[in-house]
Amino acid sequence: MARSTLGANMRSNRPPIPPAPSQVLEICTSETAPCGEIDITRFPSARKLASWAGLTPTVRGSDLTVRHGHISKQGSAWLRWVLNQAAQTAKRSPDFAATYAAIAKRRGKKIAAIAIARKLQTRAWHLLTEMQASDAGTPPPRP
DSSP: OHHHHHHHHHHHHOOOOOHHHHHHHHHHHHOOOOSSOOGGSSSSSSHHHHHHHHHSSEEEEHHHHHHHEEOOOOOOOOHHHHHHHHHHHHHSTTTTHHHHHHHHHHHHHHHOOOOOOOHHHHHHHHHHHHHHHHHHHHHOOOO
């Protein structure tokens, strides 16, 4: 499916990613599939995609002690930037406002914005897997 068709399908069928679903999905697909093919199956779960993009915290642990650090920043800096910009707008939408407020109160505004960016990426992964499964005629994988 071409990128222009992808944006058209997202606008007409599913509105769950504010503010601009087609742009976020197009960036996600272009960064995860550099050859132009949409192959989201290389990421078996949304967690793997978030880890690839560097939106997961680093973990340092020994025995029973676990320390979570900053995001790992592995993967595409461009994808992280786009998702962070989308999160700046999405945090004001009704879908994410309560989550953002709760995390911002507890952990701070910057960490809350990254959490919303990861939620956006998770939604994008689910949309792309559903689209690819509907194109192929197979059921989508379970997370």
